[in-house]
Amino acid sequence: MNFTEIANARQSCRSYDPCRIVEKEKIEAVLHAARLAPSACNGQPYHFTVCRGDIAREAALLTRGMGGMNKFAVDAPVLIVISEQPYVRSAALGARAKNNDYRSMDIGIAAAYLTAEAAAQGLGSCILGWFDDAKLRSLCGIEHPIRLVITLGYPGEKDQPRDKKRKEMEELVSWL
Numbered sequence: 596m597n598f599t600e601i602a603n604a605r606q607s608c609r610s611y612d613p614c615r616i617v618e619k620e621k622i623e624a625v626l627h628a629a630r631l632a633p634s635a636c637n638g639q640p641y642h643f644t645v646c647r648g649d650i651a652r653e654a655a656l657l658t659r660g661m662g663g664m665n666k667f668a669v670d671a672p673v674l675i676v677i678s679e680q681p682y683v684r685s686a687a688l689g690a691r692a693k694n695n696d697y698r699s700m701d702i703g704i705a706a707a708y709l710t711a712e713a714a715a716q717g718l719g720s721c722i723l724g725w726f727d728d729a730k731l732r733s734l735c736g737i738e739h740p741i742r743l744v745i746t747l748g749y750p751g752e753k754d755q756p757r758d759k760k761r762k763e764m765e766e767l768v769s770w771l
């Protein structure tokens with residue numbers, strides 16, 4: 596698949612096959628893709644914690660919200676927890692001088708690379724921004740704030756390709 600094909604194929608997967616284990620090589624492939632992501636001053640201010648088995652299930656329970664939000668996550672055999680790491684010195688200076696949050700951007704870009712590679716590997720993924728930070732940190736032994744959780748697994752039968760709903764180009768883009 597070329598990049599456009601991957602971007603079209605990737606979608607938030609909210610139905611996983613709980614019985615189908617994800618091969619370690621595939622998990623490594625998505626992590627390697629995330630490692631290649633660009634970041635401010637090449638600081639890579641993040642850490643990936645891979646949860647599998649019982650700990651993935653326990654972590655998934657900590658992503659549930661009102662109205663059954665993220666209920667599907669318990670069926671995902673793998674959860675990748677992305678926590679924030681301190682800035683490198685130059686990025687910290689830039690962020691302060693320009694009043695900009697480069698770390699969140701860096702984490703978002705890494706998550707985009709990771710989920711794109713997941714799609715290329717035939718895996719389903721979903722980026723989760725709703726979770727109990729304190730309990731998840733305690734469960735995973737993570738010192739720094741958790742910013743995103745990514746569910747990973749083989750899509751279940753209910754996960755069928757959907758048309759993308761996006762803003763029109765005219766709304767998104769200005770040509771000057």
Ligand SMILES: Cc1cc2nc3c(=O)[nH]c(=O)nc-3n(C[C@H](O)[C@H](O)[C@H](O)COP(=O)(O)O)c2cc1C
Nearest residue numbers: 605606607608609664665721722723724725743759
């Ligand atoms: C930062 C971020 C946080 C998100 N949090 C959640 C979440 O907690 N639960 C969920 O089901 N989807 C979550 N999503 C997925 C979005 O709802 C989804 O990407 C968007 O609706 C577009 O759909 P698509 O990913 O299928 O193309 C999140 C996505 C991003 C980028």
